[in-house]
Amino acid sequence: MNHDKMTNISVKRGFLWPSFEIYSGVAGFTDYGPLGAILKNNIMQKWRKQYITEEGFYEIESPTVSPEEVLRASGHVNNFTDPMTQCVNCKDVFRADHIIEEQIKKEVDGLDNDDLDKLIKEEEIQCPNCGDKLTEIWNYNLMFKTKIGAKGDKIGYMRPETAQGIFIQFKRLSRFFKNKLPFGVVQLGKAYRNEISPRQGVIRLREFTQAEAEIFVNPKYKTHPKFSKIKDVEMVLNSAVTQIKNESPLTITAKEAVDKGIVANEILVYQIYLAKKFLNELGIPDKFLRFRQHMPNEMAHYALDCWDVEVKTDRYGWVEIIGIADRGDYDLLAHSKHSNEDLNIYIQYDEPKTQTKEYIKPSMNTFGPKFKQNAPAIIKKLENLNVDLVKKEIENNGKYIIKINNSSFEILATDVEFVEKTEEVKGEKITPHVIEPSFGIDRIIYAVLIHSFHEAENKEDKDYFKLKPNIAPIQVSVFPLLNKKELNEIAIKIVEELRNYGLNVDYDTSGTIGKRYARCDEIGVPIAITIDFDTLENNSVTIRNRDDETQERIDIDEIKTKIDKVMKS
RNA sequence: GCGGCUGUAGUAUAGUCUGGUUAGUACUUGGGCCUUCCAAGCCUACAGCCCGGGUUCAAAUCCCGGCAGCCGCACCA
Numbered sequence: 001m002n003h004d005k006m007t008n009i010s011v012k013r014g015f016l017w018p019s020f021e022i023y024s025g026v027a028g029f030t031d032y033g034p035l036g037a038i039l040k041n042n043i044m045q046k047w048r049k050q051y052i053t054e055e056g057f058y059e060i061e062s063p064t065v066s067p068e069e070v071l072r073a074s075g076h077v078n079n080f081t082d083p084m085t086q087c088v089n090c091k092d093v094f095r096a097d098h099i100i101e102e103q104i105k106k107e108v109d110g111l112d113n114d115d116l117d118k119l120i121k122e123e124e125i126q127c128p129n130c131g132d133k134l135t136e137i138w139n140y141n142l143m144f145k146t147k148i149g150a151k152g153d154k155i156g157y158m159r160p161e162t163a164q165g166i167f168i169q170f171k172r173l174s175r176f177f178k179n180k181l182p183f184g185v186v187q188l189g190k191a192y193r194n195e196i197s198p199r200q201g202v203i204r205l206r207e208f209t210q211a212e213a214e215i216f217v218n219p220k221y222k223t224h225p226k227f228s229k230i231k232d233v234e235m236v237l238n239s240a241v242t243q244i245k246n247e248s249p250l251t252i253t254a255k256e257a258v259d260k261g262i263v264a265n266e267i268l269v270y271q272i273y274l275a276k277k278f279l280n281e282l283g284i285p286d287k288f289l290r291f292r293q294h295m296p297n298e299m300a301h302y303a304l305d306c307w308d309v310e311v312k313t314d315r316y317g318w319v320e321i322i323g324i325a326d327r328g329d330y331d332l333l334a335h336s337k338h339s340n341e342d343l344n345i346y347i348q349y350d351e352p353k354t355q356t357k358e359y360i361k362p363s364m365n366t367f368g369p370k371f372k373q374n375a376p377a378i379i380k381k382l383e384n385l386n387v388d389l390v391k392k393e394i395e396n397n398g399k400y401i402i403k404i405n406n407s408s409f410e411i412l413a414t415d416v417e418f419v420e421k422t423e424e425v426k427g428e429k430i431t432p433h434v435i436e437p438s439f440g441i442d443r444i445i446y447a448v449l450i451h452s453f454h455e456a457e458n459k460e461d462k463d464y465f466k467l468k469p470n471i472a473p474i475q476v477s478v479f480p481l482l483n484k485k486e487l488n489e490i491a492i493k494i495v496e497e498l499r500n501y502g503l504n505v506d507y508d509t510s511g512t513i514g515k516r517y518a519r520c521d522e523i524g525v526p527i528a529i530t531i532d533f534d535t536l537e538n539n540s541v542t543i544r545n546r547d548d549e550t551q552e553r554i555d556i557d558e559i560k561t562k563i564d565k566v567m568k569s
Numbered sequence: 570g571c572g573g574c575u576g577u578a579g580u581a582u583a584g585u586c587u588g589g590u591u592a593g594u595a596c597u598u599g600g601g602c603c604u605u606c607c608a609a610g611c612c613u614a615c616a617g618c619c620c621g622g623g624u625u626c627a628a629a630u631c632c633c634g635g636c637a638g639c640c641g642c643a644c645c646a
Contacts, residue, residue: 008580011579011580012579012580012597018637018638021637023620023636024619024620024635024636024637025619025636025637025638026636026637027636027637027638075646076646079646080646081646082644082645082646084570084644086570094643094644095643095644098643098644140644142645142646160646193645193646195644195645196570196643196644196645197570197643197644197645198645199638199639204645298646299646300646301646302646460607462607462608479606481604481605481606482604482605483604510598510599510600511608512604512606512607512608512609513604513605513606513607514606514607514608514609515607515608515609516607516608517606517607517608518607518608519608521607522608530606532605532606533605534605542606544606544607549607551606
């Protein structure tokens with residue numbers, strides 16, 4: 001790992017570029033150059049393959065601008081802000097709630113800004129730096145605000161996560177999936193957070209790409225049909241408990257993790273497994289990965305449980321690249337409440353359940369004459385009473401007194417019967433829980449680049465990206481050994497054929513062959529094909545492997561089969 | 570957002586302190602020559618003082634502001 005060298009080559013060769021550079025740039029934004037854009041697409045396509053093709057989820061695409069109501073309901077308008085205050089003297093800026101808590105040693109969660117302002121005055125909270133006075137509190141909201149429409153009176157925000165777009169479409173989605181749980185919906189796209197001061201390059205962007213899956217499950221069945229296949233897979237888990245006790249992470253199998261209650265359920269573990277598999281296949285080995293459970297106090301406002309997948313970097317230490325959260329029913333309930341829509345799903349039982357329930361049945365031949373015109377009202381009241389309570393009261397005291405308006409009525413044992421009634425219940429409405437793996441694509445690309453970067457070990461060696469063939473932006477380079485007309489002609493023919501076959505091919509005639517090999521190694525092209533004078537005579541070419549520099553003489557007709565083989569490795 | 574350091578072709582740098590010729594060098598890149606398998610050589614071309622203002626006869630160089638990068642603090646639901 002060598003962040004500086006890697007970044008240098010990635011900029012030089014067109015993977016990642018600073019944005020708006022000719023206007024001196026803006027922090028927190030990045031451009032994907034020509035190779036970076038392909039790499040990103042390849043990784044996103046691979047992600048789609050794993051979650052859409054292999055897991056059977058479906059993708060939707062929703063707007064990146066949201067009306068305010070959506071983000072009010074989701075909690076982002078209120079919870080995604082930080083109360084800030086500034087020292088009038090030294091101009092340092094602080095989280096208001098943090099410094100209040102620090103100085104009065106009391107939690108101030110849930111207080112609004114006016115309360116906090118009051119506290120600052122009453123408790124004489126001072127600048128922790130220089131002890132001077134603090135300004136009034138203002139909210140720093142991490143969302144980009146905008147206006148929708150010409151009048152500009154409708155507030156919109158750039159979405160801070162792609163997830164909300166899925167929750168909002170829950171009704172249509174559940175119909176699309178024939179109202180059957182579980183089902184999974186994914187969305188890949190941009191999200192926006194106006195970070196106070198982003199540094200760390202592509203690790204903390206103000207505009208970034210997420211790939212999220214929202215898996216809607218029946219809260220009673222958080223099992224997974226494929227779990228048995230992965231139950232023996234070992235993973236390194238750093239649970240909240242091991243973190244609190246300062247113990248080293250546990251290496252345990254998926255099954256043990258569930259059995260011992262370290263991870264809440266099978267679905268969550270399965271998702272951790274998928275994340276690990278995905279990263280392994282991108283070329284990030286297990287020793288650079290770990291799974292860390294959020295501590296109760298660091299959990300986002302919506303989460304029941306959350307595991308971060310972290311990757312080791314030389315520059316930034318362990319970096320979170322994926323979050324896998326059990327969001328429970330938080331989002332659907334929140335949107336249901338704010339929109340007045342039923343966001344639930346009707347679960348039909350396999351077999352109708354018979355429920356036996358006790359009712360209070362008025363004995364009408366005594367009840368009617370006794371209460372006369374008040375009878376209907378009393379009956380209605382009786383229906384809503386707790387049966388056991390009424391029964392006990394009559395058994396113990398011989399009567400139960402019902403008050404309607406200002407009159408009270410005595411219900412005696414002779415006035416009512418207690419009847420058991422059996423009825424069939426065919427199903428129930430439930431609010432699904434949501435399991436959400438959320439991938440930070442930009443961070444993953446950084447992780448892929450830093451971990452596929454091969455640093456020269458000696459003078460003969462060189463720096464290059466050892467990208468896995470299935471994500472390499474360019475799969476094949478085709479070189480004529482010398483820049484001669486007759487070699488170029490064949491080379492161009494092969495290039496065209498491979499391009500038609502669906503491969504990204506680079507054709508290069510400049511400089512010496514060694515230089516061209518070096519150049520294509522640098523950007524991670526896994527295969528090079530060289531045409532020489534023997535090709536003219538016997539139709540054979542040299543195929544070269546990037547990683548071990550081995551060469552093989554093969555027939556032109558074998559090229560595609562050979563490439564396919566490498567691509568699958 | 571605060572403080573410190575830094576900013577010269579695509580990259581790495583010389584020059585900045587002590588203002589003064591056409592901003593030098595290497596690699597890279599393009600074109601050409603040569604060349605039968607791992608950045609060889611030769612010729613040639615392209616390309617730079619972060620932006621804005623000030624001081625001065627004269628600013629890459631000194632001063633101020635901005636922007637960006639790095640480091641520390643704060644922030645990162």
